[in-house]
Amino acid sequence: MVKEIIPQNGTIYKFIGDCVMSVFRGDYHLDRAIDSSLSIKNKLSSLPPDHEFRPEVSIGINSRDTISVNISSTTQ
Numbered sequence: 001m002v003k004e005i006i007p008q009n010g011t012i013y014k015f016i017g018d019c020v021m022s023v024f025r026g027d028y029h030l031d032r033a034i035d036s037s038l039s040i041k042n043k044l045s046s047l048p049p050d051h052e053f054r055p056e057v058s059i060g061i062n063s064r065d066t067i068s069v070n071i072s073s074t075t076q
Contacts, residue, residue, distance in 0.1 A: 001057075004039040008032040023068075030063045037061065 002012060005022045009032060013021040024033045037059045044057060 001040050004043060005036045008036040008039075010036055030061070033061050033063070 001020045005012065005020070008024065009026070010022040010024045013023050015021075022033075022036075024030070024036075040057060040059065044055060047054060
């Protein structure tokens, strides 16, 4: 999945188990998110039929305003 997100200028936000959370910022962010999602689905569907494990994926896209900040602390 990461190999399909990065070319669309997506940023991997975090991994949660087998979940990949990514962020698409800037112009056409929704288009790029959709393109990477379709690319992931196409890659999975193109696996050979005799492949012993055929993964299924569910993809959700949320396109709302977000506030992103870095929180850090200093050590002394």
